[in-house]
Amino acid sequence: AQSVTQPDIHITVSEGASLELRCNYSYGATPYLFWYVQSPGQGLQLLLKYFSGDTLVQGIKGFEAEFKRSQSSFNLRKPSVHWSDAAEYFCAVGARGNTPLVFGKGTRLSVIA
Amino acid sequence: ETGVTQTPRHLVMGMTNKKSLKCEQHLGHNAMYWYKQSAKKPLELMFVYNFKEQTENNSVPSRFSPECPNSSHLFLHLHTLQPEDSALYLCASSQTTDTQYFGPGTRLTVL
Numbered sequence: 001a002q003s004v005t006q007p008d009i010h011i012t013v014s015e016g017a018s019l020e021l022r023c024n025y026s027y028g029a030t031p032y033l034f035w036y037v038q039s040p041g042q043g044l045q046l047l048l049k050y051f052s053g054d055t056l057v058q059g060i061k062g063f064e065a066e067f068k069r070s071q072s073s074f075n076l077r078k079p080s081v082h083w084s085d086a087a088e089y090f091c092a093v094g095a096r097g098n099t100p101l102v103f104g105k106g107t108r109l110s111v112i113a
Numbered sequence: 114e115t116g117v118t119q120t121p122r123h124l125v126m127g128m129t130n131k132k133s134l135k136c137e138q139h140l141g142h143n144a145m146y147w148y149k150q151s152a153k154k155p156l157e158l159m160f161v162y163n164f165k166e167q168t169e170n171n172s173v174p175s176r177f178s179p180e181c182p183n184s185s186h187l188f189l190h191l192h193t194l195q196p197e198d199s200a201l202y203l204c205a206s207s208q209t210t211d212t213q214y215f216g217p218g219t220r221l222t223v224l
Contacts, residue, residue, distance in 0.1 A: 034212070043117070043203055043215035090156065100146070100169060101213060103156045 023091030136204030
């Protein structure tokens, strides 16, 4: 069965520190992988996606993610966190065609001064 | 951010009311989705429409009735809801590349 695991429910980092949010997936087919961000009371905004090719993908707002097939992981990173990055982050996996995405439960990021 | 719009943004209704949520996408996509997001629960897929045809109904109670008159519009008709139906309802759309673009959501409160 397809599943996405985000092991960290809540992470707190200091402004300016580096960030890594973990995502592990289980998917039968070749996965398409996504990271979304959600600010309180808002919809989900696409940060980045991986379909194929270079396993290190760049996204908006200075985020990047690395696909590691051997570890079934797609971790999100940012070298220097800003206070405005505080939000909920969702990892998702899908496949070719209009198949529904499978979402993780999300990781809430808090940023302290 | 204006690719997918949802109205209203907030809705308060009684359990005997009938209301509708509207979603419109301006991206030329052929698939549209309804999700429910409750506090402390994962995102739940409710319905999927491809080319106006419903292709997925994720065991959603009949008090939620979707309608997709064309590829750009999606409605969720609500009637005799329960307080536990209070949640953020998110609409999304996609083209065949599977990247889903989300609207801002409708915050629904059922009294």
